[in-house]
Amino acid sequence: MKLQEIDLSIDRLTDRLGTLEAGEDLRLARGRLGEAEARLGELGLSIDAVATEQRRLEGDVDSIQRKIDAERSRLYDGSVANPKELQAIEAEVQGLQGRKSRMEDTLLDLMERREDLDARLGPLQEEAQEARRRVSEIEEGAAKEIVEIEKALAERSAERQALVPAFDPDLVELYEDLRRQKKGIGAVTLVDGVCQGCHQKLSAVYLDRLRKSEGIRRCEYCRRILVFG
Secondary structure, eight states, X not given: OHHHHXXXXXXXXXXXXXXXXXXXXXXXXXXXXXXXXXXXXXXXXXXXXXXXXXXXXXXXXXXHHHHHHHHHHHHHSSSOOOHHXXXXXXXXXXXXXXXXXXXHHHHHHXXXXXXHHHHHHHHHXXXXXXXXXXXXXXXXXXXXXXXXXXXXXXXXXXXXXXXXXXXXXXXXXXXXXXXXXXXXXXXXXXXXXXXXXXXXXXXXXXHHHHHHOOSOOBOTTTOOEEEEO
């Protein structure tokens, strides 16, 4: 089982090295950063659009209010004496007030929308900042991790080379063949009559035969090499 443990360790290290060298972690981190920045950009455009519309409406409301004030002044300053003209001015003031009221309602809606957008801005900025930090961390750490993995691989490979000669060549050949067939696991322990590879409980008759056997012991189901635990 020592050889199997070493081989699984080598497999994990090799997979991780391949991932680092392919830049998969970095690609995923950059993808998340791109998505966060895209959402941040869209939110910024929405905030700008609402702010622009808000300023426009505030200007229009202010302009209408000045016109209302001017028309009201004409009503009471004595400059207009004609009753019909006074009535027309009064109607104009009422119309302007109606327009102003509708604009103010729209302005309130915009202000509420702006508050909602501003509330979303902070968390999204933090998300983008964290994504940038992660990209930087991976870029800085990947090279160091590759060196460490290569060192660990060399050590494990040396252990394997020292261990293999202790086994019968036919056993090693069978083990290697099973590893190719069984997702890297060619030898497993047998615990309480259960194969730790396929997790099947072996029959009593088969177990008795295994105990009496002097040759290579294999699971009756998955055919992996069995090591009694």
